[in-house]
Amino acid sequence: MMQQLNGLGVTLGAVALAVGLSPVLVQASERLVAAETAPAALALPTLETTRHNSLFSIDLPAGWQVSEQADAPQVVADSIGANGSLPAMRTEVVWQDAPPREVVGQSLESIRALGYTVSRYDAATIDGVTAVRLWLSEIPADLPNAFVTYVGYPTATATITSYYGDTTVNLDPVLMAIHQSFTRSQPSQQTGQ
Secondary structure (H helix, E strand, C coil): CHHHHHHHHHHHHHHHHHHCCCHHHHHHHHHHHHHHHCCCECCCCCEEEEEECCCEEEEEECCCEEEECCCCCCEEEECCCCCCCCCCEEEEEEEECCCHHHHHHHHHHHHHHHCCEEEEEEEEEECCEEEEEEEEECCCCCCCEEEEEEEECCCCEEEEEEEECCCCCECHHHHHHHHHCCEECCHHHHHCC
């Protein structure tokens, strides 16, 4: 457990270094901004479980268009055409047979090289393991914001990325419900035993 927490501390420290901010400064300014500008939260939509090739499952809003493929991203879910009050959103799940230290390190280098802004970061427990979460902005695309979660296992990492454009409503409860639902299939389920 201590080794896992130390690894998380190193990863969160790397995030702070990658964006050039002191973690204390980020946390303090985050609380001030959140208190002053917190938008209203959306009601949680009905979620439906999507399973991918006996590797993992994730809950996605009902009515979203979900596609699966063998290559990354293995699952893509899109809100376009769905009924409900959610703004345009897309969630992608990438499964890699590589440890989180490798996957997160490469991802942080890519984020820095592309000039995206890491506006917040934190850690959570998802599927019984430590996960690192980042909120990104200034992505040059139709959906310029992203919520990224890295769920790390000893020899594999799931990267869940939700893209969105609207920042006038608080999407955090919806995004967290989707990402928090991620579960790796148990080995006995993978082998059919």
